Amino acid sequence: MIRPAGNYTSFMDIALEEASAAAARGEVPVGAVIVRDNQILGRAGNRTRELFDPTAHAEVLAIREACKATASERLIGADLYVTLEPCAMCAGAISFARINRLYFAASDEKGGGVLHGGRFFRQPTCHHVPEVYEGINAAAATSLLKRFFAEKRAEGQEPELD
Numbered sequence: 001m002i003r004p005a006g007n008y009t010s011f012m013d014i015a016l017e018e019a020s021a022a023a024a025r026g027e028v029p030v031g032a033v034i035v036r037d038n039q040i041l042g043r044a045g046n047r048t049r050e051l052f053d054p055t056a057h058a059e060v061l062a063i064r065e066a067c068k069a070t071a072s073e074r075l076i077g078a079d080l081y082v083t084l085e086p087c088a089m090c091a092g093a094i095s096f097a098r099i100n101r102l103y104f105a106a107s108d109e110k111g112g113g114v115l116h117g118g119r120f121f122r123q124p125t126c127h128h129v130p131e132v133y134e135g136i137n138a139a140a141a142t143s144l145l146k147r148f149f150a151e152k153r154a155e156g157q158e159p160e161l162d
Contacts, residue, residue: 020045034079041078059080066078073097079102082104083137083141084112091114103134
């Protein structure tokens with residue numbers, strides 16, 4: 001993997017904090033942070049169960065917050081840090097928001113939509129393709145996800161990855 005210049009790991013650490021907070025709420029532990037010019041514009045963890053909203057993925061919530069903060073539906077020049085490879089829905093939102101760079105931690109072979117599955121950014125109908133960097137703090141994100149699902153299985157639950 002080509003590593004970008006700059007202090008990208010500190011923003012991924014913040015995304016991991018959001019993922020941990022999501023896990024504490026009983027949500028699948030995914031966290032996201034949107035940054036422009038070293039300023040956080042939006043941050044969120046999954047809230048699909050809390051909000052009874054299947055679109056309340058960390059990426060979508062962070063995009064909504066960043067758009068509100070900037071009073072724009074476009075986040076030109078902004079970067080997104082997320083702890084899990086975005087699904088196709090989130091990849092679409094990333095494209096529509098015109099996010100500059102996507103950094104993600106863990107790959108998602110089952111539900112990912114960037115390097116796996118539908119590979120949204122490779123579709124001819126995709127209007128904007130961000131630079132994509134994978135594997136940033138992947139071990140920490142993977143460990144958090146594995147712990148969460150192991151605890152849910154131990155409790156007799158089998159939540160799906162959102």
